[in-house]
Amino acid sequence: MTTITRRQMFAALAATAGAPAITGLMPGVALGRDTTGVTDSEILIGTTTSLSGPVSALGVQARCQAAYFRMINERGGVAGRKIRYIIYDDGFSPPKTVEQVRRLIENDRVAFLFNMLGTAPNSAVVKYINQKKVPHLFLAVNGYKWGDYRTHPWTMGFAPNARIEAQVYTKYALGRNPDATFAILYQNDDLGKDYVAGVRDILKDAFERRVKAIPHEVTDPTVDSQLVALRASGADVLISGTTAKFVAQSIRKVHELQWRPVHFMASGAASIQGVLAPAGIDRSTGVISCGYMKDAADPEWASDRGILDYLAFMKTYFPEGNALEGYNQYAYLVAEVLMQVLRQCGDDLSRENIMRQATSLKDLEMPTLLPGIRINTSPTNYFPIRQVQLMRFNGKTWERFGDIIEGAGEG
Secondary structure (H helix, E strand, O other): OOOOOHHHHHHHHHHHHOOOOOOOOOOOOOOOOOOOOEOOOEEEEEEEEOOOOOOHHHHHHHHHHHHHHHHHHHOOOEOOEEEEEEEEEOOOOHHHHHHHHHHHHHHHOOOEEEOOEOHHHHHHHHHHHHHHOOOEEOOEOOOHHHHOOOOOOOEOOOOOOHHHHHHHHHHHHHHHOOOOOEEEEEEOOHHHHHHHHHHHHHHHHHHHHHEEEEEEOOOOOOOHHHHHHHHHOOOOEEEEEOOHHHHHHHHHHHHHOOOOOEEEEOHHHOOHHHHHHHHOHHHHOOOEEEEOEOOOOOHHHOOOHHHHHHHHHHHHHOOOOOOOOHHHHHHHHHHHHHHHHHHHHOOOOOHHHHHHHHOOOOOEOOOOEOOOOOEOOEOOEOOOOOEEEEEEEOOOOEEEOOOOEEOOOOO
8 A cells, every 4th residue: 555645645736736825925935835955854954154264153053053953853853854954164254155055055955044144144145045935044143134024035034133222222322311422333244234223213313413433344353443433532332233253352442441431232242251251351341232032141040941951952962062152042042943933834844834934923932032022923024033121241140121122123
């Protein structure tokens, strides 16, 4: 007796009668059933990251996720399939990203791309990926443009975006001092420019009069000269809208210059072990950022079930990683959300259904998110996390203050 699988049955139906009508698709996503990268036993996922180059410290995220998928596979996989995760190093070089993404899509034939690192690298490939109609999910970026479902319907970011962060920082600073002036150190790419845009959103016509903004390149060895110029502006507030290496440099240089602005830093660089400790704990005390995850290093969560499960995972599956490193905790959270998407897919792991489920997350509470923060997506909301809480480094840990703040999903 011949056994017919559900996949064979769907293929036969599609061949003889045409695929059934599918409703609820996001704008720009065509009907169909592309199961590239999926077999009866395996789901093939790909990513590019920076295992070398100027931000190589961030490459730990992909290695942590590889360990997470090993755990999932040991527990039976998802939908009866094991996950095979291909990681290619692009050195944070966009031309290299182009080469590696083409390799993943055309040679390896992955089902989808997951948590690719970096604004500039992802920008170099987003058009190509969308032309190929490959899900490009939960990017490790902090840019507002990654929620633009009209332009790239197959692409979705994950963390709260930089523009909303800057709006929150500016509102808080003005609440303390309505006449405050601002200095912005920003990376000269979409990430950094979003911080500038967020401040402009709040100050509007007063922006030119009250803000000094200076860019830097990701290839710059230091940002010392930029900070000297920003210090000369006499600004009351400094926003370091950049990546980890340069945030650490800005903390050190501000201290050296004996400048005492209210110092806000990018949430993507809010790692105690990876940024604040290298910058100097004393120098870092008092800086402000925003968060959406429970901090595994914070005694407040010492008996929290979500954090205990995360720590157990790290001990068993990724012991070479630092469990108190925020990059690892972020990687774990994103991987958990991806598992929710794949579970919602059931046995239909077509590219179309993966995107459909990624855009159908409703008030999803994850064990390592701060209380009150939920994940929501829809065909017209590609910002999974839009809520944050301000936090200040007290010399030992991040201390949260104020209410949960939600930003707009679409600008």
